[in-house]
Amino acid sequence: MTPKRQPEANQEPVVQRIRIRYAKRGPLRFTSHRDFARAFERAVQRAGVPIAYSQGFTPHPRISYASAAPTGTGSEAEYLEVGLRAVVDPDDLVKALDAALSPGLDVLEAVEARGGALAERIDASHWRIELPGTDPEAVDRAVAAFEATAEVPVSRLTKQGTRTFDARGPVVRISAAAAPSEGDGRTCAILDLVVRQVTPTVRPDDVLSGLRVVADLELPVPPRAIRLAQGSLTAQGELVDPLFADRDGAASGAPPV
Amino acid sequence: MSVASDAGTSPSTAPTVWPQLERLLPLISKPIQYVGGELGATVKDWDTASVRWALMYPDAYEVGLPNQGVQILYEVLNELPDVLAERTYAVWPDLEKLMREHGVPQFTVDSHRPVGAFDLLGVSFSTELGYTNLLTALHLAGIPLSAVDRGAGDPVVVAGGHAAFNPEPIAEFIDAAVLGDGEEAVLEITEIVRRWKAEGSPGGRDELLLRLARTESVYVPRFYDVDYLPDGRIQRVVPNRPDVPFRVHKRTTMDLDAWPYPKKPLVPLAETVHERYAVEIFRGCTRGCRFCQAGMITRPVRERSITTVGQMVAEGLEFSGFREVGLLSLSSADHSEIGDICSGLATAYEGSNVSLSLPSTRVDAFNITLAEELSRGGRRTGLTFAPEGGSERIRRVINKMVSEEDLIRTVVTAYTHGWRQVKLYFMCGLPTETDDDVVQIARLAHEVIKAGRQATGSKDIRCTVSIGGFVPKPHTPFQWAPMSSPEVIDNRLRLLKQAINSDRSLGRAIGYRYHDGQPSLIEGLLARGDRRVGAVIRRVWEQGGRFDGWSEHFSYQRWIDAATEVLPAFGVDLDWYTTREREELEVLPWDHLDSGLDKDWLWKDWQDALSEYEQDDCRWTPCFDCGVCPSMDTEIQIGPSGRTMLPLTPVSGNGLRVPAEAR
Numbered sequence: 072m073t074p075k076r077q078p079e080a081n082q083e084p085v086v087q088r089i090r091i092r093y094a095k096r097g098p099l100r101f102t103s104h105r106d107f108a109r110a111f112e113r114a115v116q117r118a119g120v121p122i123a124y125s126q127g128f129t130p131h132p133r134i135s136y137a138s139a140a141p142t143g144t145g146s147e148a149e150y151l152e153v154g155l156r157a158v159v160d161p162d163d164l165v166k167a168l169d170a171a172l173s174p175g176l177d178v179l180e181a182v183e184a185r186g187g188a189l190a191e192r193i194d195a196s197h198w199r200i201e202l203p204g205t206d207p208e209a210v211d212r213a214v215a216a217f218e219a220t221a222e223v224p225v226s227r228l229t230k231q232g233t234r235t236f237d238a239r240g241p242v243v244r245i246s247a248a249a250a251p252s253e254g255d256g257r258t259c260a261i262l263d264l265v266v267r268q269v270t271p272t273v274r275p276d277d278v279l280s281g282l283r284v285v286a287d288l289e290l291p292v293p294p295r296a297i298r299l300a301q302g303s304l305t306a307q308g309e310l311v312d313p314l315f316a317d318r319d320g321a322a323s324g325a326p327p328v
Numbered sequence: 329m330s331v332a333s334d335a336g337t338s339p340s341t342a343p344t345v346w347p348q349l350e351r352l353l354p355l356i357s358k359p360i361q362y363v364g365g366e367l368g369a370t371v372k373d374w375d376t377a378s379v380r381w382a383l384m385y386p387d388a389y390e391v392g393l394p395n396q397g398v399q400i401l402y403e404v405l406n407e408l409p410d411v412l413a414e415r416t417y418a419v420w421p422d423l424e425k426l427m428r429e430h431g432v433p434q435f436t437v438d439s440h441r442p443v444g445a446f447d448l449l450g451v452s453f454s455t456e457l458g459y460t461n462l463l464t465a466l467h468l469a470g471i472p473l474s475a476v477d478r479g480a481g482d483p484v485v486v487a488g489g490h491a492a493f494n495p496e497p498i499a500e501f502i503d504a505a506v507l508g509d510g511e512e513a514v515l516e517i518t519e520i521v522r523r524w525k526a527e528g529s530p531g532g533r534d535e536l537l538l539r540l541a542r543t544e545s546v547y548v549p550r551f552y553d554v555d556y557l558p559d560g561r562i563q564r565v566v567p568n569r570p571d572v573p574f575r576v577h578k579r580t581t582m583d584l585d586a587w588p589y590p591k592k593p594l595v596p597l598a599e600t601v602h603e604r605y606a607v608e609i610f611r612g613c614t615r616g617c618r619f620c621q622a623g624m625i626t627r628p629v630r631e632r633s634i635t636t637v638g639q640m641v642a643e644g645l646e647f648s649g650f651r652e653v654g655l656l657s658l659s660s661a662d663h664s665e666i667g668d669i670c671s672g673l674a675t676a677y678e679g680s681n682v683s684l685s686l687p688s689t690r691v692d693a694f695n696i697t698l699a700e701e702l703s704r705g706g707r708r709t710g711l712t713f714a715p716e717g718g719s720e721r722i723r724r725v726i727n728k729m730v731s732e733e734d735l736i737r738t739v740v741t742a743y744t745h746g747w748r749q750v751k752l753y754f755m756c757g758l759p760t761e762t763d764d765d766v767v768q769i770a771r772l773a774h775e776v777i778k779a780g781r782q783a784t785g786s787k788d789i790r791c792t793v794s795i796g797g798f799v800p801k802p803h804t805p806f807q808w809a810p811m812s813s814p815e816v817i818d819n820r821l822r823l824l825k826q827a828i829n830s831d832r833s834l835g836r837a838i839g840y841r842y843h844d845g846q847p848s849l850i851e852g853l854l855a856r857g858d859r860r861v862g863a864v865i866r867r868v869w870e871q872g873g874r875f876d877g878w879s880e881h882f883s884y885q886r887w888i889d890a891a892t893e894v895l896p897a898f899g900v901d902l903d904w905y906t907t908r909e910r911e912e913l914e915v916l917p918w919d920h921l922d923s924g925l926d927k928d929w930l931w932k933d934w935q936d937a938l939s940e941y942e943q944d945d946c947r948w949t950p951c952f953d954c955g956v957c958p959s960m961d962t963e964i965q966i967g968p969s970g971r972t973m974l975p976l977t978p979v980s981g982n983g984l985r986v987p988a989e990a991r
C-alpha cells in the first residue's frame with residue numbers, strides 16, 4: 072500500500088507584496104465579492120503574475136481582500152494585496168491585470184507594501200448615491216430630519232436573520248444635491264455620504280432605510296450607489312488614502328485624498 | 329426577423345433593454361448571471377451584421393454557460409465578419425415575474441438585445457426537460473408559441489442538441505430542427521438566410537423555411553403531416569409538399585483537428601457548474617451500450633489528434649486563466665493516444681497548480697493508471713466506475729461487458745493505489761430487469777468492500793453506489809422497450825437499500841445515492857413522444873412548469889394532471905407512451921429523421937439484448953454494420969496518429985504579460 076500523501080513544502084516564498092486599488096463599474100457592479108475573487112484569480116493566471124501560493128494539499132494563491140462593496144453597488148476604491156514569488160514593477164502589474172480582467176473590473180493603481188496592515192488603514196467610506204425618480208426637495212427634507220435625529224434604528228435581513236441597528240451614529244457626513252444621473256442623464260437627487268465602518272456595517276441601503284424611517288422617503292426605482300473612496304478618517308472628517316503610506320517618498324503625514 | 333429589403337436594419341429595431349433590466353437586477357438573486365461581460369464574449373455592431381443569431385441554452389446560466397455546444401457555435405458564428413451571435417439563457421422565476429410586470433422581453437446577455445429582434449433563435453437541447461423553458465423564453469420574447477402563428481418579423485426558431493433527434497414533442501413550437509454536429513450546419517443555415525435576405529426576402533418566411541428544408545439536413549416539421557391509426561399509433565409521416573425530402577439526415581463533422589473550438593472559451597463572472605477549460609478529445613462512441621443515445625447518434629468515432637489537443641489546452645488555459653482542464657468525450661480512456669496525452673499534459677503542467685481531469689468510467693486498471701498520471705504531484709480526484717448493471721445477466725442485456733471478477737479486481741486496485749473512496753454508477757429500470765438484478769448491486773458493493781479491506785488491511789475505504797433511472801431513448805436498440813413504472817423502480821431502490829444495510833459493518837462503508845422514478849417517467853414521455861405530447865408540454869407550462877430538470881422546481885403531479893387532461897382526446901395516455909412495449913413494425917415518431925443507424929440493425933440489436941448476446945466495438949473488431957458509415961458517407965477516424973505533443977509552455981512563468989498598449 073502506498074503511504075498517504077503528505078503535503079510537500081514545495082511552494083516558493085513571498086518576495087514582494089503589492090497593494091492594489093480597483094474599481095467595479097457599470098454592469099459589473101453586480102459581481103458579488105466571490106465573483107470578483109474568482110475573476111481576479113483567473114486574471115492573475117492570464118496576466119502571468121508570479122503569484123505565490125500557500126502550502127498544503129490545496130495551495131491557494133496569496134491574495135487578501137481588504138474590502139468588499141455590496142453586490143450591486145459600484146466602487147472606485149476597493150483594495151487588495153497580493154504576495155508574489157518574483158519581483159515585478161507595480162505599474163506593469165496594473166497594466167497586465169487590467170488587460171486580463173473584463174472591462175468594468177478595472178485595476179487602477181498598485182504600490183509595493185511598506186508594512187502595516189491595509190485593513191487598519193480603512194475605517195470609513197465615501198459614497199455617492201443616485202436616487203432616480205425622487206424629488207430633490209423631499210430628499211433634502213429627509214436628510215435634514217435624519218441629521219436632526221440622534222439614533223435611527225433600521226432592520227436588515229442578514230444570514231443570521233433580521234438584525235436591527237442604528238444607521239445614524241456611524242454617518243459622519245450626509246448631504247443632498249440635484250444633478251444628472253450617470254444612468255440616464257436625467258436630473259435626480261444625489262446623496263453624498265461618509266460612513267464610519269462599524270459592525271454590523273452600515274451600507275448605503277441602510278442609510279436609505281433610515282431616511283424612510285425618519286421622513287417616509289420612498290424610492291420609486293432602486294438607487295445606484297458608488298463607493299468613491301475608502302480610508303482612515305481624520306479629525307476633520309477627511310479620508311486618508313490607504314495606499315499613501317506605501318508610496319515612494321511618502322512622509323508619515325496625512326494629506327487629504 | 330428584419331425583413332427589410334436590404335440587410336441593414338435601423339438601430340431602433342433592437343434597442344438594448346439594459347436600462348430597464350438594470351433597475352430590476354437589485355431586486356433579484358444572483359444578478360451577475362444576467363449581465364454578460366465574460367471574457368471570451370463578443371459584442372458586435374448590430375447594424376452592420378447581415379445575419380443575427382440568438383443562441384439559447386434553455387437552462388439557468390450556471391448550467392448553460394459552460395455548455396460546449398453553444399460556446400462552439402457562438403465562436404464559429406462570430407468569426408464571420410458579417411454575422412453576429414449573442415447568447416441567452418433561461419431566467420429564474422424571480423426575474424421572469426419582474427420582466428412580465430415591467431414589460432422587459434427575453435434578452436441576450438451580450439448586448440441585452442431583445443431575442444425577438446434576431447433573425448434566428450438557435451436552442452440547444454441536451455435534455456428534454458428544457459422544453460418548458462423554451463416556452464417561457466418564447467413568451468417573454470413576444471414570439472408566438474406556435475410556429476404557424478409567427479410572422480415575417482419573428483426569429484426562425486431552430487432546435488439542436490441530442491434531444492433534437494426526436495423534436496416531435498416540440499414540433500409545434502419550433503420552425504426547424506438540426507440533427508447532429510452543429511459547426512457546419514449553422515454556417516450552411518447562415519448562408520441560406522444571408523442570401524435570402526440579400527434577395528429581399530422573397531416568398532417570406534415560408535420560402536426561407538423551404539430553402540432550409542431542401543438541404544435535407546434541416547427538419548421543418550410544418551412540411552410533414554402525421555397520420556394516426558385508430559388505435560393511436562402513427563400510420564405514416566409524409567411531406568405535405570413535393571419539394572421536401574422524405575427523410576432528414578444528421579450532420580457529421582469530420583476531421584476535428586480542422587475545428588479546434590473553443591479557442592476563446594467563455595469565462596464566467598458568476599459561479600457555474602464547471603469552471604474549467606474543456607476540450608473534446610473525440611466524438612462518437614462505438615462501445616455499443618444499448619441504453620446510450622449519445623453513443624448511438626454520434627457515430628462514428630472521430631478523434632482529435634494529440635498535437636491538436638495539446639495546443640488547444642495550452643492556448644485555452646492561456647486565454648482563460650482557468651486552472652482546470654477537462655478532457656471530454658463519451659469514454660475518454662478510449663482515445664488511441666490517451667496514455668501519451670495524459671503523460672504529456674501531466675509533465676507540461678507539473679508544479680503549475682493546473683489540475684487535469686478525465687471523465688472516464690471504464691472499469692479497468694488502465695483507467696486507474698491514467699487517473700494516477702493526471703493527479704501526479706497534485707490532489708487525488710474522484711474515481712468513478714460505471715458497471716451500469718448489478719448482475720452479469722443485465723450487463724449482457726445492456727452490452728456493458730465487464731465481469732464481476734474484473735470489477736472487483738479493478739476497484740481493489742484503486743484502493744491499493746491510494747484511493748480511499750470510489751464511486752460506482754448503476755442504472756435502475758433497465759429492460760428485462762428483475763428485483764434480483766438490482767439487489768445484486770448490494771452484493772457487489774459488499775464484495776468490493778470486503779476485498780478492499782483485505783487487500784489494504786484497512787477499514788478506511790468506502791464506496792458510493794449511485795443509481796440513475798433508465799430512460800429509453802430514440803435511435804437506440806431500447807427505443808422499443810417498455811419503461812418500468814415509478815412504483816416498481818422505487819420499490820427496487822428500497823430493496824437495494826435494505827440489502828446494502830443487511831450487513832451493518834459493510835453497509836457503513838457504502839454510500840447510497842439515487843433518484844426516484846417519477847422524473848424519469850416524464851423524461852421518457854418527452855423523449856419518445858410524438859406531436860400530441862406538445863399539448864401536454866404547453867399545458868404544464870401554462871400551469872407554471874419551469875426548470876423541470878431541477879428537483880426543487882419539477883412537479884410530477886403537474887405533468888400527470890396535464891397528461892390526464894390532454895391525452896385522452898387523442899385516445900392515448902401516459903402509460904401508452906412510457907410503459908408500453910413497441911412492436912417491430914410500429915412507425916416511430918422519429919423514423920423520418922435519419923441518425924444513420926439502420927432500423928433493422930437496431931431491431932436486431934434489441935433482439936440480441938433480449939437474448940443476452942454481446943456486441944463488440946467496431947474499432948477493434950470488424951464493422952458490425954450499424955449502418956452509419958455507409959449512409960452518412962463517414963468513416964472511423966482514430967489514431968494512433970504517430971504525432972506527438974508539441975512542447976507546451978505552461979501559463980505560469982515569471983513573465984508578466986504586459987500589453988503593449990494599455991487599453
Ligand code: SF4
Nearest residue numbers: 946951952953954957
Ligand atoms: S457502420 Fe460499421 S464501422 Fe461505422 S460505426 Fe457502424 S459498426 Fe462501426
